[in-house]
Amino acid sequence: MTTTNTAAAEPVGVLLRGWRQRRRRSQLDVSIAAELSTRHLSCIETGRANPSREMIRRLCEELDVPLRERNGLYLAAGYAPVHAERAFDDLGAARAAVQAVLTGHEPNPALAVNVRWEMLAANRAMGLFLTYLPPELTQPPVNVLRATLHPDGLSRRIRNLAQWRAHVLRRVRRQLERTSAGGLAELLAELEGYPTPGSSATGPVNDLVVPLHMATDHGELALLYTTTVFGSPRDVTLDEIAVETFFPADRATAALMRAAAL
Template sequence: MHTVGEILRQWRQRRGLSQLDLAIAADVSARHVSLVETGKSKPSPDMILRLADQLHVPLRERNRLLLAGGFAPRYAERSLDHNALSAVHDAVRRVLRAVRLGLDPRGFGRLVVNLADVRAVFRSRISRQLATAPDPELTALYEELLAPEPEDTPGQRIETDVVIPMILRVGGRELRLFSTITTFGTPMDITIDEIAIESYYPADAESAAYFTT
């Protein structure tokens, strides 16, 4: 079992920060960070959470840090089946179904002109997320939906230097959509902390007109 200092060092290195970088961000001395990482100083729970906050450690892993330091977990984890999370559960279920249909060429994906580009964006985003916060369930979803395929070679034409839109062909018309990602602000529950919902909106006037008629 890793010590709290070892786990903090792993997160610091994962974020590409030096001990001095972390010390400045957390308003502590670099020597103190060094002592914590080497186990020569036992950090308080507040210090653990202060360092974890600067390292953008997910709530689940913050609990792991606290346990490694000999303290009780600070964050609850309620099941999506919990009454308090029923609305979230329904939203997530709809979104996951939409993701599978949207990326599968046999489903909604057959309408996406630039499906290879869209899959490439998802692949890059989730790869970065897995690199910073490994998760077996997300890895399984990645392998199910986003494993590279021969037909996934991205197109040469870039529609915009700001975002890559999702282009749909419906009834002979091309519709362009851009996406936004919504997360829950300052969550105190692990389940809520791990949820992000992506929504699509019309990217131009013609596409907006189509969806409002």
């Protein structure tokens, strides 16, 4: 079982207060929702009271604290961590469900990533994009965002690079704010440090979503994406998995993806 390191540095009350403030919630709001008095919550946050395991669970549920960070809160309060962290290949039915989504999404690309955007699994269609990467960007674990925005990566083929880069950076900033996941701040700094494309690096306008416009050896692709996460996870690894599925944004892309799969 792997746990976060944040608990070693801060008392449990300070950590809980940090998550409440991160969620922009008042003590009154949280205390009502978690069914405890505002005075009790204040005592917990200031270290005058130590929360029970059940109280930590209730507060974490209300504040939507990621499972990895919940383990740190339990440790900081003097309790054993609750949530196991299994390897991706040891997730049993959940691992099979991820593979079913990836396989069933052919001929369109799909992949599973962890909270640091490291690729855990991908379908065959995703291989079309991986072939355009230099060897240094395909060493496992492949970081999908690094491979996309690195000057030597897919960025050379993305027609609307300025638009897509801005979208990706906003997404990572929101993810960091929501999860406080280790390694994300460093990844964001790296991505922000890559050369900024000129404003002319834009593709055709789409009034529904921000699509990914990419030139390939088969023709130009226009793709939109959806993100799928597991509901009610109890395992740290499962809690941090997202399945990214790409769909054709126009008929020409749909035809190209079908042809590339033959």
